[in-house]
Amino acid sequence: MTEIVSGADIISDVISAVHGSAMVITDSNVARLYPQLTENAFVIPAGERSKNKDVLFDILSEMSHRNVRRGDAVTAVGGGVVGDITGLAAALYMRGIDFINVPTTLLSMVDSGIGGKTAVNHCGIKNLIGAFKPPLRTVISYAFLETLDDREWLCGTGELIKTCLLTENAFERLNLKLDGLIKHDRNDVYDLIETCIDIKSRVVRADPTELRLRKILNVGHTVAHALESINGDKFTHGEYVLKGMLTECAMFKDMIDPEYYARMIGIFKMFTDPPRTSSKFVCDVAAHDKKNVDNDIRLMIPTNKGEVSEISVTNDAFISRYESALKELKRV
Numbered sequence: 001m002t003e004i005v006s007g008a009d010i011i012s013d014v015i016s017a018v019h020g021s022a023m024v025i026t027d028s029n030v031a032r033l034y035p036q037l038t039e040n041a042f043v044i045p046a047g048e049r050s051k052n053k054d055v056l057f058d059i060l061s062e063m064s065h066r067n068v069r070r071g072d073a074v075t076a077v078g079g080g081v082v083g084d085i086t087g088l089a090a091a092l093y094m095r096g097i098d099f100i101n102v103p104t105t106l107l108s109m110v111d112s113g114i115g116g117k118t119a120v121n122h123c124g125i126k127n128l129i130g131a132f133k134p135p136l137r138t139v140i141s142y143a144f145l146e147t148l149d150d151r152e153w154l155c156g157t158g159e160l161i162k163t164c165l166l167t168e169n170a171f172e173r174l175n176l177k178l179d180g181l182i183k184h185d186r187n188d189v190y191d192l193i194e195t196c197i198d199i200k201s202r203v204v205r206a207d208p209t210e211l212r213l214r215k216i217l218n219v220g221h222t223v224a225h226a227l228e229s230i231n232g233d234k235f236t237h238g239e240y241v242l243k244g245m246l247t248e249c250a251m252f253k254d255m256i257d258p259e260y261y262a263r264m265i266g267i268f269k270m271f272t273d274p275p276r277t278s279s280k281f282v283c284d285v286a287a288h289d290k291k292n293v294d295n296d297i298r299l300m301i302p303t304n305k306g307e308v309s310e311i312s313v314t315n316d317a318f319i320s321r322y323e324s325a326l327k328e329l330k331r332v
């Protein structure tokens with residue numbers, strides 16, 4: 001099980017994670033912002049485009065050149081892309097070595113840095129090649145938030161809001177701290193990150209390989225992944241998650257408690273607009289989603305505070321609900 005250390009003042013834990021490992025992997029943004037911390041790191045180009053097999057094999061080759069041994073650990077210092085690809089390299093190298101994750105973005109602090117999903121994209125499909133490889137340690141230092149730009153804040157906000165839909169307490173906390181989240185008030189944001197770390201680590205502890213409970217973390221993600229596959233880096237992953245949650249909730253409005261629906265839609269609309277991608281394109285991609293087990297499309301819908309239901313629809317029903325949702329969202 002992963003040991004998670006988090007806080008605003010844990011620089012010594014970050015330094016030990018870096019110095020205690022055989023190789024540090026980071027990206028060009030983090031290397032520019034934190035040159036001392038990443039002095040001897042292997043640097044990959046920043047962005048989703050690095051999440052591919054070639055960069056994965058570059059990391060594996062570098063591990064071999066640096067003589068990384070089976071008993072060693074490697075450390076990822078970066079956002080979701082760095083964590084995902086380093087984790088997968090650690091899972092593959094010599095059939096598996098330890099890895100330590102130091103998430104530097106809001107998104108990786110609340111979501112991808114916890115739970116051991118590692119992957120690269122392939123054949124145009126997000127996270128097609130991957131493994132469950134929980135980090136030995138995740139060190140979440142809020143100090144990294146100081147250098148995030150607005151786009152990265154919005155990106156992390158998408159996954160943070162998603163996690164706060166998973167329990168009644170977290171949803172009420174989100175409502176209390178929404179203003180602080182919008183203004184990036186440090187205390188409110190730290191409190192919400194702690195809430196997300198707690199929820200996500202409990203979910204992955206109960207179901208590490210997504211056989212049952214962990215599926216609730218896919219709220220908004222069926223539409224989000226389809227939009228992301230179609231539109232690429234026009235938006236960040238978290239922005240697609242916001243659009244996905246907005247659209248999926250409107251698609252299944254009839255299954256959601258009315259008061260809860262109004263509150264959720266109000267929150268999503270503070271951060272995003274409905275998608276503009278046509279129903280046919282979204283449906284074609286959603287029909288190939290990894291979450292589907294038969295010919296139907298599966299979605300995780302938050303139906304009431306702290307309640308998420310798995311819903312399965314045919315392609316025709318998906319298209320008709322998606323089109324009605326876009327009309328509904330023009331009205332509200």
Ligand code: GLY
Nearest residue numbers: 111115117214217
């Ligand atoms: N990001 C969803 C999960 O970790 O399961």
